[in-house]
Amino acid sequence: MSLPAPYRFLDLAGSPREVGETLGRLSPPFRRPSWWPPAPDLEFAEACRRLVGRWHPSLLEEYEGYAAAQGLDPMRLWQQVCRTSLRSRPFACSAVAWRDPEGWIWVGRNYDFQPIQRIRDLIRLCPRDGLASLGMMGSAPGGRYDGVNEAGLFVSLHAVMADAPPPRPGIPFHLIPRILLERCRTAEEAVEALLRMPHMLPLNFLVADPQHVYAVEVHPLTVAIREPGGDVMAVTNHYEHPAMRAWQGRRDLRFSIRRKERLEQWVAAGGGSPRERLREALSDHEAPLCGHRPGFTTLWSLIADLGHRRIEYAMGFPCHTSFVPFPWPGPEPATDITLPGSRLYRW
Numbered sequence: 001m002s003l004p005a006p007y008r009f010l011d012l013a014g015s016p017r018e019v020g021e022t023l024g025r026l027s028p029p030f031r032r033p034s035w036w037p038p039a040p041d042l043e044f045a046e047a048c049r050r051l052v053g054r055w056h057p058s059l060l061e062e063y064e065g066y067a068a069a070q071g072l073d074p075m076r077l078w079q080q081v082c083r084t085s086l087r088s089r090p091f092a093c094s095a096v097a098w099r100d101p102e103g104w105i106w107v108g109r110n111y112d113f114q115p116i117q118r119i120r121d122l123i124r125l126c127p128r129d130g131l132a133s134l135g136m137m138g139s140a141p142g143g144r145y146d147g148v149n150e151a152g153l154f155v156s157l158h159a160v161m162a163d164a165p166p167p168r169p170g171i172p173f174h175l176i177p178r179i180l181l182e183r184c185r186t187a188e189e190a191v192e193a194l195l196r197m198p199h200m201l202p203l204n205f206l207v208a209d210p211q212h213v214y215a216v217e218v219h220p221l222t223v224a225i226r227e228p229g230g231d232v233m234a235v236t237n238h239y240e241h242p243a244m245r246a247w248q249g250r251r252d253l254r255f256s257i258r259r260k261e262r263l264e265q266w267v268a269a270g271g272g273s274p275r276e277r278l279r280e281a282l283s284d285h286e287a288p289l290c291g292h293r294p295g296f297t298t299l300w301s302l303i304a305d306l307g308h309r310r311i312e313y314a315m316g317f318p319c320h321t322s323f324v325p326f327p328w329p330g331p332e333p334a335t336d337i338t339l340p341g342s343r344l345y346r347w
């Protein structure tokens, strides 16, 4: 078993500054991806930085370490990663939570974008002042798009296409899952944090712990919570809550709705082991949930059994890429992992 380039697995621990320095050293020189919209002005970026400092100050130290390792001006780096818009590309990411017959929550998730995204790092992090976590980092240094923490919390992030007011300072989207994973022990704590946090962009989150699951629909002016009606709940890229739908205007939401419905149907009707039920649903080519198009490519997929603290990632299409078990995040380095061919780092 090996992780194909450009996927990497990094096992990091230490002070925020040390973690940032290590990440900066191991990463290519930061370049703002071509598909990102223009950076906000310095004053706006500084206001966002202050807000992040209130929520999770160690993140700012980590950025300083990253900037130092790459020879960048820390404020300039911060300004570049502080995104106030997600526009310019269509979005598709799907996640589902399922309660097994014993009552434990399982989650499955596909992250879809375009092959142009080259940074695909799975990071197992044991921070000095937060909960240990395991999750995927994309183009924005320090961010997470999905992951689990040592307490059994799962978080995934989904862009939503909706009208939004002119941006006001808030927490940059890529840091929201990171903050939840390092500071919250339960799905309920994560929901409370999402309700209180200043948001800049329309987003959906699936948050789950071994016993509870919520879909949190976030807009800069409103936040709505959905709870599952039965044993299955999926989240894609549109708002479902009646209080939120008007923000979507007249956009064509059919692809997002089709994926959500298909995922829920697959998982509800599936047989075999829980893991196989989720793997088959995530591999669906009818909606499709597993994307093979240039504009809709599934870059990774995960299945987690939150009750028994097990997680597997497929670094590629879930339909034909093996799911590899990774060690659950905790205070110890991941000494029991064998991934010949992958790049494994321990600090």
Ligand SMILES: [Zn+2]
Pocket: 283, 285, 290, 291, 292, 317, 318, 319, 320
């Ligand atoms: Zn496929």
